[in-house]
Amino acid sequence: MPDAIVFLKKYSNRRLYDTGRSIYVTLAQVAEMVRSGREVKVVDAKTEEDVTAFILTQIILEEGKKKNALLPVPLLVLIIRYGDNILQEFFEKYLEQMVKNYLAHRGEMDRQFGKWLELSRDFSDMAGKAMSGIEPFRSMYEKASSPDKGRSTGDDKD
Numbered sequence: 787m788p789d790a791i792v793f794l795k796k797y798s799n800r801r802l803y804d805t806g807r808s809i810y811v812t813l814a815q816v817a818e819m820v821r822s823g824r825e826v827k828v829v830d831a832k833t834e835e836d837v838t839a840f841i842l843t844q845i846i847l848e849e850g851k852k853k854n855a856l857l858p859v860p861l862l863v864l865i866i867r868y869g870d871n872i873l874q875e876f877f878e879k880y881l882e883q884m885v886k887n888y889l890a891h892r893g894e895m896d897r898q899f900g901k902w903l904e905l906s907r908d909f910s911d912m913a914g915k916a917m918s919g920i921e922p923f924r925s926m927y928e929k930a931s932s933p934d935k936g937r938s939t940g941d942d943k944d
Contacts, residue, residue, distance in 0.1 A: 792824050795831040796841065802828065817845045 794811065795803045804811050819826055820842070828841045850856025857865075 792819055792826045794826060794828040794841075796828050796837055797831045802841070803831070813841070813845050813848055816841065817849070820845075 790806075793805045794816065795805060797803065802811050802813070802816060803809070816826060816828075826838065826841075827836065828838045829835065830837050847856065
């Protein structure tokens with residue numbers, strides 16, 4: 787069942803154990819699970835404490851390390867300076883909703899752009915049909931639609 791939650795245990799040696807498949811997994815594999823739409827829950831094997839947020843944060847930081855920049859330095863300074871107070875509230879209440887809104891808007895813009903492309907193709911077809919009925923353009927559209935039209939066949943004899 788692809789929508790089922792993947793339960794992972796985190797051991798003190800930082801290894802993650804997928805209890806459903808009975809295998810150890812890497813942070814990269816957990817990231818791929820999340821990207822594919824799977825929900826994960828990670829608990830500390832010893833204390834049973836939910837450490838999902840810690841593991842997901844670790845994945846984000848590891849991916850940011852590859853690019854040498856995850857967040858701008860001034861924002862990182864604010865996070866350190868105000869940590870649990872202001873920024874936690876911001877992340878909990880606003881950032882998630884802003885990202886969801888951005889993704890919804892981007893998806894809508896992609897759909898609208900697709901409609902414009904389709905309309906453009908339909909308009910080109912309609913313009914061709916309309917222009918072929920106008921005398922100065924008829925020969926151009928007749929030749930384009932059929933290679934045999936427009937050729938003189940009066941001198942051909944059987």
